Amino acid sequence: MSYSKNLSVIILAAGKSKRMKSEISKALHNICYQPILYYILSSVNKINPKNVFVVVGHRSELIDKYVKSNFPGIKTVYQKKQLGTAHAVLAVKKYRKDLGEDILVLPGDCPLIASGSLKKLVNRKIKTSSAAVVLMTTASNPKGYGRIIKDRKGNVLKIVEEADATYAEKQMNEVNSSMYCFDKKILFENIENIDSKNSQKEYYLTDIVEKMVKNGNKVACLKISNSKEALGINDRIQLSKVEKVMQMTINEKMMQDGVTIKDPGSCYIGGSVKIERDSVIEPFCFIKGKSIIGSNCVIGPFSQITNTKVGSGSKINSSVIIDAVIGRNNNIGPHSYIRPDTVTGENVKIGAFCEVKKSKINNRSKVPHLSYVGDTEIGSSVNIGASSVTVNYDGYRKNKTIIEDNVFIGSDTMLVAPVRVGKGAVVAAGSVITDDVPSNCLAIERGSQKNIKDGAIRYRKKKEMKE
Secondary structure, three states: OOOOOHHEEEEEEOOOOOOOOOOOOHHHHOOOOEEHHHHHHHHHHHHHOEEOOOOOOHHHHHHHHHHHOOOOOOEEEEEEOOHHHHHHHOOOHHHHHHOEEEOOOOOOOOOOHHHHHHHHHHHHHHOOOOOEEEEEEOOOOOOOEEEEEEOOOOOOOEEEEHHOHHHHHHHOOOOEEEEEEEEEEHHEEEEEEEEOOOOOOOOOHHHHHHHHHHOOEEEEEEOHHHHOOOOOOOOOOOHHHHHHHHHHHHHHHHHHHHOEEEEOOOEEOOOEEEEEOEEEEOOOOOOOOOEEEEOEEOOOOOEEEEEEEOOOOOOEEEEEEEEEEEOOOOOOOOOEHHHHHHHHOOOEEEEEEEEEOOEEEOOEEEEEEEEEEEEEEOOOOOOOOOOEEEEEEEOOOOOOEOOOOOOOOOOOEEOOOOEOOOOOOOOOOEEOOOOEEEEOEOOOOOOOOOOOOHHHEEEEHHHHOOO
């Protein structure tokens, strides 16, 4: 059934996050490296509505900035005073002419809701010709939720909030998810008639259900198939619990698609990460942002990868990689730090305890261990000896080092930029290179070595006398 041209979505994200005890809007708190709002908007976009409005209030400038940067087609609407959920929906009334005939209203703190459930909710509203459909679930411990009160035919009579429920109503376990699909005309005919005679002195969107029923309108309900999708977030404890659910949801989807995750409970993978088949994710890995991991990779324990593309067949061992492009069949780590704007070719090795920053390393080159490479272009089949450094900063600006193909750099070498080492050159261990090295030259820069006879004996005696 096609309904996208007649469907609008309103997301309520104006709350003050009182129980979160935070200066940040609740909708911008992260789970699995993305704001709560990211997951809601991603699910909404999958059903392709006519338009989407996010109602903002507390720290509205932060949500507005996030939405504009990440979901530019979505409009934010400011709610000057936070007087309840019905009052928040009323803030969108000025866009009534732009709204579809069906309006999906969602809270800004339910990141687990799936697009499939939203489709079912809208379809139920259309098929039953109801004024509204409430998405509900059953809860073994319904404390804190609004209770669904139904007639014998299963139609909704009203929704009672926890604080206003009688003892008998509190025993009911059919609860409101705070997700609805409304008929636009009937919604706005009733919403301004809601009062605030309740324990919170707020205008509840739930009260509109009873108004509709009293006016002779039908209100239906839809039980969500996976009750976890209805989980909301009110405090940091619930934030942690929902993140655990999201963590397993993401990881299980990865495993279903052909990725091996050795210990799903210890690995955190962001919702926008892509991992291809036959890759293995070892325990305690953290993969974030828009990272893409190719096929047949091994991401070793305690690796942190952010906004990075890793080519097929590469092995990353206990390393941190940020905003980089790693080629095919690379071997990185353990304990290396690959910083932004680093690009590697195929069959590159970056060994233990190395740092690489804003550099390009071409095919078959090696930086085996304990080296720093910054602002550098390394050609093909280059070997950088242990403890070597490209000295890129002169105290005023960053300077570039160029190392051409088939160069051998001996251990403990300092290449003081700007400097170029030509093709096939060899730089002797322990050298400090300040001038260009022509192709196929041997460069050596050392002070003369002196061996003083019995000098070690005299040295030790001198030290012993001082003690």
